[in-house]
């Protein structure tokens with residue numbers, strides 16, 4: 001039986017959702033919807049959630065005058081609200097403060113400890129609270145973390161437990177060689193191989209001075225390092241969410257390049273140490289940037305996806321976010337460009353073409369294409385190209401292929417001028433054309449379904465109606481909204 005298990009990173013609750021978080025979660029939503037259609041709803045598991053422990057959240061809670069849990073409850077809800085506003089249909093929302101998750105973290109660590117891969121030591125070095133990560137000297141740019149230039153790294157010296165990451169270099173290289181797990185795109189794979197070859201050092205996996213987190217099971221004076229706690233969510237959900245035990249290993253972990261190191265090296269080494277199967281694909285996308293800077297709370301340059309939905313509506317927002325940048329590269333975005341694309345691709349492109357075709361069918365046609373099921377002679381090649389692009393996370397390419405169908409209809413309308421043909425009495429020829437365009441639009445609606453659920457439903461209903469009439473605009477012009 002085919003199954004599909006896809007995850008997003010679990011987002012820190014010190015931040016509210018922004019476009020970067022929304023992008024990853026939307027990509028996962030599209031893939032989950034696509035595979036639900038293919039394998040059946042019960043065979044797909046789409047997991048997202050929030051990362052609630054650690055120094056960063058503890059500090060933000062203190063600043064807000066709340067306990068960490070109260071603080072986490074509140075911001076975790078803002079993620080759920082944003083995902084519901086974006087019509088994102090996850091199967092489970094995990095929170096690391098959930099006691100069921102905490103138990104799996106403790107069990108898994110104990111297992112790794114019992115196998116001799118964890119030892120006590122002392123850590124001395126610099127820590128970036130923004131990344132929740134110990135920094136190496138070569139991580140620093142002008143003495144600060146390049147991702148958090150406004151926060152000074154903190155000097156730390158404390159007793160910690162260490163994980164013998166250094167014992168896993170060759171095993172990780174072999175696992176990659178044997179395709180036990182894959183890192184995509186290729187550039188990221190090469191980057192990780194380079195890092196492993198360069199040599200891996202043991203890492204601290206507990207903290208003495210952070211109280212908000214999971215206790216180390218054999219030494220309650222220590223708290224599990226927030227990243228270890230967080231990575232385990234992908235596995236823990238399969239252990240306690242009902243009916244999901246067989247979903248491990250995950251098919252795809254989606255994430256941005258900032259956290260690839262944790263997902264492609266540390267997570268795999270922990271799993272190898274615990275003798276658990278590895279996730280199959282680590283798919284890494286680039287950053288949304290604004291004026292070349294990564295969008296992030298600490299830089300104060302975020303776009304709130306809720307504002308986009310208010311301006312463009314949910315369907316258009318999903319399209320705009322997913323079509324703007326190739327998955328693997330960074331993409332600079334701006335509201336101005338979103339507005340332009342809304343007008344050109346949605347109001348004019350899809351919306352206008354749909355109104356024109358339905359209008360002409362009302363006037364001249366009978367709508368024989370009602371039998372169209374997609375993947376027909378007009379768009380057959382596109383169906384397989386779409387599937388392979390989706391499997392390769394090329395969401396922008398998929399959308400482009402679908403929108404090319406729409407432009408080709410539009411061009412053909414301009415070329416054939418059915419209104420002129422009507423004057424010339426060429427009813428049969430018009431009808432053939434309308435059948436073709438109607439069929440193509442039905443295909444478009446089928447291909448677009450994982451991206452735009454409501455629009456495609458409207459399109460289908462209109463095209464399958466007994467009597468087809470000119471459709472209301474799918475995407476009203478912005479100034480008229």
Ligand code: MSP
Nearest residue numbers: 009010011012020024051230231255256287288295
């Ligand atoms: N809590 C950790 C992840 C633990 S997963 C076991 C974390 N959280 S985060 O809130 O900082 O989210 C990081 C993720 O958010 C990135 O991997 C990416 O999915 C998304 N993005 C955050 N900012 C982004 C951009 N500016 N651009 C694109 N995606 C980015 O790290």
